[in-house]
Amino acid sequence: MSLIAFDFDGTLSDSEMTVLLAERAGVADEVAEITERAMNDELSYAESLYQRAELLGGLDAEAVEAAFGDVTLRPGAGELIERLQADGHHVAVLTGGFERGVERALATAGVQADTIVANRLPMSGGRLTGDAEGPLIEGTKDDALAALADDLDYPMDATVAVGDGANDLPMLEVAGLAVGFVPKEAVRPACDTVVESMAELGDVLEARGVVSASD
Numbered sequence: 001m002s003l004i005a006f007d008f009d010g011t012l013s014d015s016e017m018t019v020l021l022a023e024r025a026g027v028a029d030e031v032a033e034i035t036e037r038a039m040n041d042e043l044s045y046a047e048s049l050y051q052r053a054e055l056l057g058g059l060d061a062e063a064v065e066a067a068f069g070d071v072t073l074r075p076g077a078g079e080l081i082e083r084l085q086a087d088g089h090h091v092a093v094l095t096g097g098f099e100r101g102v103e104r105a106l107a108t109a110g111v112q113a114d115t116i117v118a119n120r121l122p123m124s125g126g127r128l129t130g131d132a133e134g135p136l137i138e139g140t141k142d143d144a145l146a147a148l149a150d151d152l153d154y155p156m157d158a159t160v161a162v163g164d165g166a167n168d169l170p171m172l173e174v175a176g177l178a179v180g181f182v183p184k185e186a187v188r189p190a191c192d193t194v195v196e197s198m199a200e201l202g203d204v205l206e207a208r209g210v211v212s213a214s215d
Helices: 017-025 028-039 045-056 061-069 077-086 099-109 141-152 166-174 198-207
Strands: 003-006 090-098 115-119 159-163 177-181 193-195
Touching: 003 141, 017 028, 017 045, 017 061, 017 090, 028 045, 028 166, 061 099, 077 090, 077 099, 077 198, 090 099, 090 141, 099 115, 115 141, 141 159, 141 166, 159 166, 166 177, 177 198, 193 198
Parallel strands: 003 090, 003 159, 090 115, 159 177, 177 193
Antiparallel strands: none
C-alpha cells in the first residue's frame, strides 16, 4: 500500500482559492500576480501567502463561504481518489491553500481525503482578519509528507507525490514517485513523470502497479 499525497490548487483542482476570494474582494489582479510569482519560485511561498491574505482582509463571511463553494475538483479527480482508497491506499491532501475550500470541494464531489494538511484564514467579527495561519506557511511539504509517512508507518519509497508548483518541489524531491501535474518549468526536473489529466495520472499509477486496472 502507498501514501498518495496530492497538492490541491492547480493539481486536484483547477480552482485557485485565493483568486476566487480575491474576485469577491476586488483585488483579483493583485492576487493573481503574487500567485504567479510564487508558483514560478520568484517569491517565497510564505511571503506570497501573507501578502495575499493581507489583500483579502475585511472580506465578509458570506463572501468567503460563497468563494469556497465555487472550488471544484478536476474532472476525474474524485473517481481517482475512490480508486486509490478502494485499493487500500492512504490519500492525503497537502496544500498551502485553505482547509475549508478543500473540504467543500471534496464534499461536493462526494469523496473524502484520509488526511488534509492545509492552512486557514482566520476571521474576527465576521470578516477575514488579513492574516493567515497553518502548518504549510513556514512549514514545507517534504516535512509534512515525511511526518505523515512516519505516523502511518509507510517507508518513503512507498509514497507518491503529485503537484505542479514551486511549493510542491520539496515533497516531489523526497517522494518515492514524483508526478508533475502540468508542472511549472522550475518543477519539471524534480518529476519522475508528468501528466496532463486525472485520467492520464490513473493510467500512470496503473502502469506502475499502484492501482489495479479499471473496469
